[in-house]
Amino acid sequence: METKVSQSLQLSTWMNSEKTVRKPNGSLRFSQNCGEQHSYKTTISYHLPTRKGWSWQRPLVLKVSCSSENVPASMLESGSFPASFNETKILENKAKEIEQYLNGRCIYLVGMMGSGKTTVGKVLSEALGYSFYDCDTLIEQALGGTTVAEIFKSHGENFFRDNETEVLRKLSMMHRLVVSTGGGAVVRPINWRYMQKGISVWLDVPLEALARRITAVGTNSRPLLHHESGDPYLKTMKQLSTLFEERGEAYTNASARVSLENIAAKLRDTDVCNLTPAVIAIEVLEQIETLLKK
Numbered sequence: 001m002e003t004k005v006s007q008s009l010q011l012s013t014w015m016n017s018e019k020t021v022r023k024p025n026g027s028l029r030f031s032q033n034c035g036e037q038h039s040y041k042t043t044i045s046y047h048l049p050t051r052k053g054w055s056w057q058r059p060l061v062l063k064v065s066c067s068s069e070n071v072p073a074s075m076l077e078s079g080s081f082p083a084s085f086n087e088t089k090i091l092e093n094k095a096k097e098i099e100q101y102l103n104g105r106c107i108y109l110v111g112m113m114g115s116g117k118t119t120v121g122k123v124l125s126e127a128l129g130y131s132f133y134d135c136d137t138l139i140e141q142a143l144g145g146t147t148v149a150e151i152f153k154s155h156g157e158n159f160f161r162d163n164e165t166e167v168l169r170k171l172s173m174m175h176r177l178v179v180s181t182g183g184g185a186v187v188r189p190i191n192w193r194y195m196q197k198g199i200s201v202w203l204d205v206p207l208e209a210l211a212r213r214i215t216a217v218g219t220n221s222r223p224l225l226h227h228e229s230g231d232p233y234l235k236t237m238k239q240l241s242t243l244f245e246e247r248g249e250a251y252t253n254a255s256a257r258v259s260l261e262n263i264a265a266k267l268r269d270t271d272v273c274n275l276t277p278a279v280i281a282i283e284v285l286e287q288i289e290t291l292l293k294k
């Protein structure tokens, strides 16, 4: 639905007096091209400093009302942006904004296998200037390059989980990391003790989307998905459902939850698979910001 909407938001910006019309009612008006397709009329309310020599060329925190004829209402209402906007720039700005609140604390991404912890985690770490670590990879490296599937097969799940806990213990002593945890890391309470040194975020992805992603790449590297005969999507869906029944509650221990269904709803998109890692990473930062500003 295309509609005319108005929205207020706070932003820090650099004003250039040459492009700005100063109105007698104490507001400024300028048109800003916010992407290829959308031109916003923006009205800015401000408090003019009375001090002599005040310059327009300075950073301001401004209250902006923004209206557009051709942007879906939900995008502006939610503070989200159309895909044609530069997602990376928005992500970088958001990352800068919350840096002071994060104060170097690590971010632990938790969620079911295939929920995008690694994909989103890498994007997030880049934006924050953090290092990225994947627990599964660290376990594999610690065991001389043995794959997770081989570790499960030769030593069993408990052995794998002990190594997972040890990796989390070591990571918990570090700073400025984004960590992609294994899908099952949430089942051991001790792991939460380590993750609570930082901020944990649950990437909550509908099982259907997980099954689609996992079926697309195959289940060979995933020891907990048994290789039964039958339709690959349906059997993956069934096994994921069983796992989620066992673990669903454990994921709610996370400090914040990022629901792909909620993001899609905000963007008036019906398919969570259309959400890019950058958009998901922006939502991760927004949820962390809400948490830290409480």
Ligand SMILES: Nc1ncnc2c1ncn2[C@@H]1O[C@H](COP(=O)(O)OP(=O)(O)OP(=O)(O)O)[C@@H](O)[C@H]1O
Binding pocket: 111, 112, 113, 114, 115, 116, 117, 118, 119, 120, 136, 180, 181, 182, 183, 213, 214, 217, 273, 274, 275, 276, 277, 280
């Ligand atoms: N936003 C996305 N849109 C579409 N595909 C995605 C998205 N995020 C991840 N994927 C795909 O889903 C698959 C799983 O992603 P990823 O490895 O990041 O998940 P994970 O949570 O780290 O999984 P695991 O816990 O099994 O290591 C990959 O094939 C990846 O390319």
Ligand SMILES: O=C(O)C1=C[C@@H](O)[C@@H](O)[C@H](O)C1
Binding pocket: 112, 113, 136, 148, 181, 182, 183, 184, 185, 221, 222, 223, 224
């Ligand atoms: O969901 C799980 O229990 C797992 C997920 C993967 O990340 C690996 O940690 C391993 O395959 C177990």
